[in-house]
Amino acid sequence: MSNVVLEKVSRTFGEFAAVSGVDLRVNEGEFVTLLGPSGCGKTTTLRMVAGLEQNTGGRISIGGRVVSDAARDLFVPAEHRALGMVFQSYAIWPHMSVFDNVAYPLRVRRVGRSDMRRRVLEALQLVEMADYADRPAPALSGGQQQRVAIARALVFEPALLLLDEPLSNLDARLRAQMGSEFRALQKRLGITSLYVTHDQEEAMALSDRVVVMQAGRVLQIGAPEDIYQRPASRDVANFFGSPNLLPATVVSCARLSDADFALSVRGSAWEGTCHAGEARAVGAEVLVLVRPESMRLAEGTAPATGALSGRVVQSSFHGARRAVTVEVHGSLMHAEVPATASLSEQVTFTIDEKAAWALSA
């Protein structure tokens, strides 16, 4: 019912294309996150789904009904789309009580008094705010406002929930807690959700699928694991953490399944095996993606084949792990090692080849 379909959706402001040619399908009950740096068009995309912004190209349909089609000049405004939305600033109305805030959508829909009271309290119970119903809205903390905003968005049982960076104004500890609470609620209600964030960890922790956007375009759509371990491009790989990209030449290529190929490669500093999503010709140039946590500190000093040796340039302690920057043949590489490991000035690393991934150079 609540499939959201975006077909070639674009939005231009004069000469500037904020969003260009976005294709996306969100399945029923799915939690999809639009992820990207600020200015990548993710919020504009969400606002076009909401009906707060009109798309200048393409078509948007929600639940099988076309709500916006630039070609036919069709546009259903926000108030007639019946979607729930949680704003970055929460947009809790300060001149109303918590109850009145949540009751507003029902008042607009002329729901009867007793029915309204029951539904508002139910919605507040969902977010554990029923005790605060009579509080004036300005007396709430950030986290509480967030909960009220969610209750208000859910109270009229919309088919789709839109969330625009809802956690970015909270402090780190509360952000993690609210995130997992919201995900649990979303799963329990089975409500289709479209979520916008610039925080890659948040996106990976919460979503069924992640849409990585840059400069108004979709770079990759996939499950968080795929996006992280098998990125489609260098830009997507760079978006998460500080990856190592080793230039290498393909020596051989073997097909394991439709989308999994085993390559053996040789680079200037390192040779070994890695995986790829498509067949690569022998002799082709690739970049091998190695995440810092796939770098293994080697025991002993004898450099085996497939090992990298270098000098420790910088080392910082992060509790469970230690982040190390190593200079190998003039280029810097990042590694994460157990905090208990003893480091000498010269270190040798091996690479977890199961996690190494080839990208087009």
Next chain:
Amino acid sequence: MTVSADDSLHDSGRPAPTARLFAALRLLRATAAGRIVGLALLVAVLALLSVYPLSMLLYGSLHSTPPGMAGTFNLDGYRDILTRENSITLVNTVGISLAKTVPSLALAVLLAWILARTDTPCRGALEVLVTLPFFIPPILTAMAWGMLGNPQVGLLNQLYQAITGSSAAPINVYSYGGVVWHMMQYSVPFLFLLIVDAFRAMDPSLEEAARMCGASRLRTFRTITLQLMLPALTGGAILSFIRGIENFESPLFFGAPAGIHVITTDIYDSINQRSPPQYQYATAVSFVIMALLFLIVLVQWRLLRGRSFATVSGKGYSPGIVRLGPWRWVTFAVCMLFFIVTVVLPVGQLLIGSFFKFFGFYQWDMLTFEHYEAVFGSSEFWRGFGNTMLLGLIGASATMVLGGLVAYISVRTKWRGRSLIDAMAWLPWMMPGIVLGVGFLWGFALLPRAIPIYGTIWALLLAYISLGTPLSVRVMSSAYAQLSFDIEECSRVHGASWLTTMWRIVIALSWPSFVVGWVLVFFGIMRELSASVLLYSIGSEVLSVVLLKLWVNGNAEQVSVIGLMMMVMVILFRWVQLGFTRRHLGTL
């Protein structure tokens, strides 16, 4: 806020007088005793400007004879207030102010919404045009409307008669309607300036959230936008109401000829129009109006306590702009119509009036330059012009320096006595110009003969500084409040002395606000009539007084010429101010 580097950083080779001044200031600053002397000096100046005239009012209201004459103390002044006519005067005062505040507020909300929240074309230019009437001295538009809306020979009535062929004169500005109408030309832009930023700064997601909940645009405006604006609207309406009660020009020009009296004109009449002048009565009435204002301020304080909503989120969003389609030309026309009626019509009348031999008789053979010759050949005009300029320059500078000092002490120090200083500087705000004029009248008369200030332009200067100080303190306070303490402390930590910090950091960053405040105070002095008309004497007339005298003598043609000159000055100053503000403060 941007400040060019060369203004704040010319350090090498500081001139000697500045160095000496710095040394003297350093001495003051260095010791606790020095600071106390400095503070005492400031308190003395403020006391002279506010507490002295206020206490003289009290003295005068109890004193049976005019200032400077031997008399007895009694309560006759207060007893005379309790008459039937005076209760009508009180009802008039409050009623007229209410009658102009309510429609002004509605119109100001409409204009603010159009200019802040819609895609009406040329909004930037329209905003300048719509706020222009606020800066025109009311005496000018009063005289222009006196000519436009005169029931016998007014241009509007002549036009009506020429078009319809009837002999009826539908417009008469000498009426309740005329008084309200003239006040509205000021209160609409005044309210607009007060509320437009609240419209502009509102977090758009507050409204978008309502629309996501299914509310239509109209419902959103009614239940969200307007409700959130309510504190700002109430605050603005109360201020506008207070200004309506203090207003002098509108009831003087349009009320008095029709027998409509309000408190301010009553004070004026009892001193200037009655023989012998009723000083004791005028002073007693002054206390009534101050009590009324005090009551309103109390109400305002109670109403607005804790009712200000922080609707501005951290994110630098532009507010939601409503696309009006073809309707945007209608809203454009509404703004232009307001500008035409409040500025173009009066200025046009002055222009026409200045070129015809007699006001009201507009035929080709009546065209003449003789009024220009008469005005430019009149020593009275040049004296008034010179006095206004001199008082404007000195008065605005002195007021801003005083306001800057008071604001600095009350905002940025923890010195004891700072709230006393702040309160003393705020006191004149409770006194309409005419009341302050009466207070100074008594005050100057009771000074020892060795200080012959009464009848000189310095008497006017003191009154102007006193009237302008609350404004200057407010402007400078908000400028200082924007500077974070870190900036000042950072400079101290890096080894700069307190004085260097003041000079290089605080003044360097707040001088644009100083300039903006200076222009506002200058405008205030140029338009001031009610205190001036009580405190001037032969030789110390200012332009507004010269205008009033010419008007009373029936010389509407020369009034037009002088009015036109002043209008040109206003527009010039406003233009310079706008350009300056845009460059240095980034906003209007």
